[in-house]
Amino acid sequence: MGKSKALVIVGNGEIAEMAFEYFTHDSDYEVAAFSIGQEYITADTLMGRPVAPLDAVAGSYPPDRYDAFVAIGDLQLNRVRRRQVEATKAMGYRLASYVSSRAFVWRDVAIGENCFILEHNVLQPFTSVGDNVTLWSGNHIGHRSVIEDDVFMASHVVVSGFCRLGRSSFFGVNAAMGPHVSVGADNYIGMGAVLTASTEPDGIYQGNPAERRSVSAKRFCRVRE
Numbered sequence: 518m519g520k521s522k523a524l525v526i527v528g529n530g531e532i533a534e535m536a537f538e539y540f541t542h543d544s545d546y547e548v549a550a551f552s553i554g555q556e557y558i559t560a561d562t563l564m565g566r567p568v569a570p571l572d573a574v575a576g577s578y579p580p581d582r583y584d585a586f587v588a589i590g591d592l593q594l595n596r597v598r599r600r601q602v603e604a605t606k607a608m609g610y611r612l613a614s615y616v617s618s619r620a621f622v623w624r625d626v627a628i629g630e631n632c633f634i635l636e637h638n639v640l641q642p643f644t645s646v647g648d649n650v651t652l653w654s655g656n657h658i659g660h661r662s663v664i665e666d667d668v669f670m671a672s673h674v675v676v677s678g679f680c681r682l683g684r685s686s687f688f689g690v691n692a693a694m695g696p697h698v699s700v701g702a703d704n705y706i707g708m709g710a711v712l713t714a715s716t717e718p719d720g721i722y723q724g725n726p727a728e729r730r731s732v733s734a735k736r737f738c739r740v741r742e
């Protein structure tokens with residue numbers, strides 16, 4: 518049966534190929550093409566779909582007929598994905614979000630644009646997810662917790678109730694947050710970190726209990742504003 522909506526995936530790396538799989542086999546979207554800056558094009562096709570240069574994509578795949586999804590990881594603490602989201606919207610595209618049919622999302626949880634929420638995530642009542650957020654597989658987002666824009670969360674992170682996760686932060690595998698913890702913007706939370714208290718912006722936190730490292734997270738991730 519034909520699908521009701523058509524999609525252009527912006528990107529040509531691993532996240533783009535993962536997005537192709539998930540949108541193709543678990544969404545209403547038919548993926549029509551990939552798009553990336555001309556200088557990054559290494560082949561005419563990817564996953565059997567054409568790869569169009571970004572400066573020409575709107576001609577072949579006009580924004581009134583195609584939505585877009587920006588499939589980029591946590592590079593530069595999510596700044597590369599954020600910049601491409603802005604550029605793609607400026608071209609007139611509406612940004613799609615993918616939410617796995619195998620995620621548990623409470624009935625009225627708000628989820629923004631360009632989100633990528635994979636299998637076995639749990640979003641309890643009164644939680645919310647901003648724009649451009651990636652939740653890889655198997656995270657628990659406890660009641661009344663808020664995930665701000667541009668967050669990237671790896672897998673099996675536990676967010677207790679009443680937490681706030683600051684903009685652009687990264688969460689490594691198996692990190693855990695106690696209740697009422699606020700994570701500052703631009704944090705890099707290491708794998709297995711146990712956050713018992715709120716954090717300052719632009720910090721790297723690791724260990725149990727988590728401690729702040731002396732280096733700036735933005736510097737560690739070579740952020741270019």
Ligand SMILES: CC(C)(COP(=O)(O)OP(=O)(O)OC[C@H]1O[C@@H](n2cnc3c(N)ncnc32)[C@H](O)[C@@H]1OP(=O)(O)O)[C@@H](O)C(=O)NCCC(=O)NCCS
Nearest residue numbers: 671672688689690705706707708709710721722723724725
């Ligand atoms: C926290 C992190 C960024 C540190 O990176 P790094 O600075 O390159 O780490 P290094 O390997 O140089 O280790 C520096 C020190 O921190 C320790 N360390 C590293 N990661 C740690 C972690 N997650 N928890 C506790 N200690 C850690 C190392 O043992 C080392 O200690 P030492 O100086 O006493 O020998 C990284 O280990 C991490 O957790 N990344 C997230 C990975 C992840 O979850 N990816 C998701 C896949 S999508």
